[in-house]
Amino acid sequence: MVRLSWSGFRERWQLFVGAILSVAVGVALVQASLQIMAAAGDPPIPEGLDPLEEAQIRDNYDGAATLMGIAMVIAAFLAIFIVSSTFAFAVAQRRRDLALLRVLGARRRQLRRLLLCEGVLLGLCGAALGFPVGFAAVRIQRWLLTELEFLPDGFATPWAGWHTAVAAGTGLVVALLGVLAASRRAAKVRPLEALLDTGRAGRMMTLPRWIFGLLMLASSVGLFTAARSEGADTDVAVATSMGLAITGGLALSMLSPLVVPLAGRVLGLLGAVSAVGRLAEANLRDGVRRSAATAAPLIVLVALLLGLAGSLGSLAVAAGEEQQQMIDGDLIVESTGARTEKLASLDGVAVVSSQISVPMIVTITVDIGDPEELEEEVFSSGIVAVEPDAYRRTHRQEALAGSLDELSGSAIAVTTSPGYRVDLGTTVTARVLEQVSEREFSPTVVAVLPETLSGSDGILVPMDLFTPEERANWPAHAVVQLEPHADPDQVVEAIRSADLGVTRSVEEWASAQTAEQQDENVGVLVVLMGLSGLYAAMAVVNAVVISSAERKREFATARVTGLTRQQVVRSALIEAWAVTAIGVCLGGVIVAGTMTGIAGGIERTLGAAVVDVPWELAGAVAGGAFVVITVATWASVRAATRIAPIALVSARE
Amino acid sequence: MLATDHAAVELRGVTKDYGRGQARVRALDGVDVDFPTGSWTAVMGPSGSGKSTLLHCAAGLERADTGQVVLRGTEITRAPDAALTELRRADIGFVFQNFNLIGSLTAEQNVALPLRLAGVRVSKREIRATLTSVGLGDRARHRPRELSGGQQQRVAIARAMVARPPVLFADEPTGALDSSSARVVLDLLREMVTDTGQTIVMVTHDPLAASSADSVLFLSDGRIVDRAARPSAKDVADMLAGLEDGERHGREA
Numbered sequence: 021m022v023r024l025s026w027s028g029f030r031e032r033w034q035l036f037v038g039a040i041l042s043v044a045v046g047v048a049l050v051q052a053s054l055q056i057m058a059a060a061g062d063p064p065i066p067e068g069l070d071p072l073e074e075a076q077i078r079d080n081y082d083g084a085a086t087l088m089g090i091a092m093v094i095a096a097f098l099a100i101f102i103v104s105s106t107f108a109f110a111v112a113q114r115r116r117d118l119a120l121l122r123v124l125g126a127r128r129r130q131l132r133r134l135l136l137c138e139g140v141l142l143g144l145c146g147a148a149l150g151f152p153v154g155f156a157a158v159r160i161q162r163w164l165l166t167e168l169e170f171l172p173d174g175f176a177t178p179w180a181g182w183h184t185a186v187a188a189g190t191g192l193v194v195a196l197l198g199v200l201a202a203s204r205r206a207a208k209v210r211p212l213e214a215l216l217d218t219g220r221a222g223r224m225m226t227l228p229r230w231i232f233g234l235l236m237l238a239s240s241v242g243l244f245t246a247a248r249s250e251g252a253d254t255d256v257a258v259a260t261s262m263g264l265a266i267t268g269g270l271a272l273s274m275l276s277p278l279v280v281p282l283a284g285r286v287l288g289l290l291g292a293v294s295a296v297g298r299l300a301e302a303n304l305r306d307g308v309r310r311s312a313a314t315a316a317p318l319i320v321l322v323a324l325l326l327g328l329a330g331s332l333g334s335l336a337v338a339a340g341e342e343q344q345q346m347i348d349g350d351l352i353v354e355s356t357g358a359r360t361e362k363l364a365s366l367d368g369v370a371v372v373s374s375q376i377s378v379p380m381i382v383t384i385t386v387d388i389g390d391p392e393e394l395e396e397e398v399f400s401s402g403i404v405a406v407e408p409d410a411y412r413r414t415h416r417q418e419a420l421a422g423s424l425d426e427l428s429g430s431a432i433a434v435t436t437s438p439g440y441r442v443d444l445g446t447t448v449t450a451r452v453l454e455q456v457s458e459r460e461f462s463p464t465v466v467a468v469l470p471e472t473l474s475g476s477d478g479i480l481v482p483m484d485l486f487t488p489e490e491r492a493n494w495p496a497h498a499v500v501q502l503e504p505h506a507d508p509d510q511v512v513e514a515i516r517s518a519d520l521g522v523t524r525s526v527e528e529w530a531s532a533q534t535a536e537q538q539d540e541n542v543g544v545l546v547v548l549m550g551l552s553g554l555y556a557a558m559a560v561v562n563a564v565v566i567s568s569a570e571r572k573r574e575f576a577t578a579r580v581t582g583l584t585r586q587q588v589v590r591s592a593l594i595e596a597w598a599v600t601a602i603g604v605c606l607g608g609v610i611v612a613g614t615m616t617g618i619a620g621g622i623e624r625t626l627g628a629a630v631v632d633v634p635w636e637l638a639g640a641v642a643g644g645a646f647v648v649i650t651v652a653t654w655a656s657v658r659a660a661t662r663i664a665p666i667a668l669v670s671a672r673e
Numbered sequence: 674m675l676a677t678d679h680a681a682v683e684l685r686g687v688t689k690d691y692g693r694g695q696a697r698v699r700a701l702d703g704v705d706v707d708f709p710t711g712s713w714t715a716v717m718g719p720s721g722s723g724k725s726t727l728l729h730c731a732a733g734l735e736r737a738d739t740g741q742v743v744l745r746g747t748e749i750t751r752a753p754d755a756a757l758t759e760l761r762r763a764d765i766g767f768v769f770q771n772f773n774l775i776g777s778l779t780a781e782q783n784v785a786l787p788l789r790l791a792g793v794r795v796s797k798r799e800i801r802a803t804l805t806s807v808g809l810g811d812r813a814r815h816r817p818r819e820l821s822g823g824q825q826q827r828v829a830i831a832r833a834m835v836a837r838p839p840v841l842f843a844d845e846p847t848g849a850l851d852s853s854s855a856r857v858v859l860d861l862l863r864e865m866v867t868d869t870g871q872t873i874v875m876v877t878h879d880p881l882a883a884s885s886a887d888s889v890l891f892l893s894d895g896r897i898v899d900r901a902a903r904p905s906a907k908d909v910a911d912m913l914a915g916l917e918d919g920e921r922h923g924r925e926a
Binding site: 032 | 725729734755758767773776777778782787789790832844
């Protein structure tokens with residue numbers, strides 16, 4: 021059986037190239053991610069850092085490790101997806117051979133084993149190829165993470181044997197999981213099919229596909245309804261809509277054998293004027309396996325990438341909008357503690373609220389809903405010292421419990437979160453982390469503030485807890501209200517000439533914050549989704565190459581019927597473009613659902629439906645998909661039509 | 674070795690329909706027939722007369738809707754898949770019109786395949802001897818695409834011979850061959866019947882092939898309409914032409 025697997029594998033290596041490469045990339049990524057995670061899990065912390073810097077470095081390392089963990093899981097899942105669709109093709113192509121084996125006395129179990137053996141071979145090849153690629157991958161990921169400032173320059177990621185062992189094992193498991201469904205399908209091939217001239221292609225919509233597809237569709241409808249429901253605020257809407265991007269993409273990709281031909285019919289009504297165009301349209305509807313296999317990864321990619329980018333982007337825009345709504349001021353000055361305190365003395369300035377970032381670690385014991393267990397939440401950023409009175413005059417924000425009026429002395433105001441509850445009167449531990457003034461104290465919670473989208477200024481402490489000397493060099497921003505008749509330009513000029521900081525309008529400041537958040541989003545998306553994009557491209561190229569090779573005889577028949585080679589290529593290209601358009605549009609439907617859901621949540625929270633549709637990214641994805649598919653189709657159809665058609669038409673299998 | 678009191682294959686009142694409702698077609702209509710042990714029977718008939726369905730049902734590749742198929746004393750109409758697999762391993766061989774060799778395996782690997790699948794250890798010598806007996810001793814390491822059609826069919830026959838199955842089903846074995854290759858294949862089939870007492874059931878369009886058999890069955894509209902013992906090729910051609918005319922008139926009337 022192993023020999024039969026091996027010979028089948030060798031005979032059809034072109035069919036498996038895509039799958040081997042995707043396993044290899046998966047293995048390489050797992051190895052690289054493990055290497056980085058292992059190094060970041062026990063990172064070298066430079067000597068002589070103060071505790072706050074150390075905490076932030078550890079945070080970054082944790083972020084890098086989390087990101088790598090997610091990337092690893094995505095890589096493994098996508099590799100399974102590609103391997104399974106490759107083997108689905110392989111089984112479809114070989115039904116006759118498999119049926120013949122049954123005629124010759126093979127048991128169902130033996131066919132299953134045959135396919136599983138091929139899966140193992142594929143996994144081994146992928147692992148062998150992935151091992152050297154892993155060393156390149158670790159460089160690329162280290163570079164990316166350094167660019168994104170998760171890792172410091174010169175971060176070392178030593179290699180250990182177990183990284184490779186785990187990666188290779190993952191490769192094997194991925195290949196076996198990928199081949200599992202195909203092996204079951206192979207075992208169902210009836211021996212009679214060996215005798216029938218036209219091998220009946222297996223059904224595309226198998227029962228598990230129906231079940232999983234409809235389940236995902238039902239979840240998507242549920243999530244969309246939840247996102248649009250009255251009670252859904254921005255958090256709920258974003259969470260459900262991001263879920264919708266995943267389930268919706270999976271649903272349409274599972275149901276693609278139904279949906280894609282249907283969309284092809286709609287497209288056919290629009291176009292198909294020439295004979296070549298009509299042939300392409302007929303082929304699109306006829307070659308369901310082919311069109312579905314090409315469109316499915318595109319649907320998932322568009323839904324996931326644009327859905328997530330749109331969600332995160334909208335959240336950032338909404339956070340900016342919320343800041344603008346919340347801040348009641350004319351100018352924002354970014355500066356240091358000492359200099360913002362001088363702003364009040366300038367002509368034309370009515371109110372100044374300084375928010376000074378305190379280098380402090382706050383540990384709060386919170387109620388997570390379990391009476392038996394209390395949990396400690398540790399905060400090391402977003403802790404600001406404020407003058408309560410000035411803060412309240414410049415911020416339209418009501419405490420959920422308690423009051424900011426009481427924020428003086430040993431007091432603290434904290435922001436609530438969906439994950440836990442903080443009660444008034446709770447005593448927290450606060451540790452100031454500056455070498456000159458390191459100390460610890462225990463303020464009491466006097467106010468619980470509503471959660472904000474931006475998550476900034478999450479914890480407020482009274483200004484008078486710190487001496488002016490301490491506050492002097494801490495970074496700060498101040499909200500400035502002007503006198504009714506003051507000239508803003510004069511005030512800005514006065515601030516500039518007194519060197520008290522960088523002045524911006526509230527709107528400018530909020531959008532700068534939004535842009536910063538979005539840059540960070542883009543970085544994270546690049547790491548995670550760049551990977552998915554790579555896999556989607558591999559899956560699409562894989563489907564195109566396999567199906568073109570499969571269509572040699574069909575192309576030859578078209579040519580002996582009178583089409584030129586150019587017309588055959590053009591017809592295949594038109595078909596491929598139509599499939600691309602369908603894939604992108606169907607993915608777009610999911611993205612539209614996601615954005616609608618988010619828009620509703622944001623509108624309910626802020627009273628305005630601000631969303632950020634990632635048009636540029638959408639353009640790049642669609643353009644990239646068209647380029648990749650065009651090149652792959654052109655090259656593979658050229659290759660499939662190289663031989664004189666008559667040789668193929670008259671040849672026997 | 675053989676249960677001589679049984680026919681190798683018996684069909685009793687076998688019917689088989691395809692399609693549903695308006696599109697329903699009766700492919701076999703109450704067929705009763707015995708294929709005696711150690712005999713070679715050709716099944717002929719116009720296109721759509723049901724001869725392929727007869728072969729499929731007799732070999733257990735399709736289930737008859739009603740009636741019984743008894744293969745070497747075993748009733749196979751309701752047999753589970755595992756039992757049919759065992760039957761294919763031990764009792765049945767197949768030869769097809771389009772050879773159906775596995776393209777990635779060499780001639781000798783193809784020949785050894787049924788035994789390997791059954792978990793039987795086979796010596797290279799035995800395989801070579803079988804290939805030599807079909808005149809392909811020097812082609813053992815060639816892959817199917819490096820062989821002519823006639824040679825490929827001889828490899829397929831060697832594959833069917835190696836396990837010495839008591840019953841061989843042949844589906845248009847000469848359909849894709851020129852006349853001299855066809856002659857070689859028919860001679861090989863004859864040897865299997867006379868030398869080892871195997872039973873052959875062969876569907877064919879070719880009067881010459883049919884005239885090599887011990888007897889010829891004629892099918893029309895899913896029923897056996899005639900049977901001839903050792904007819905000449907010309908007799909077969911005339912009978913077939915008569916049947917085809919009859920069908921045409923029947924349709925026009």
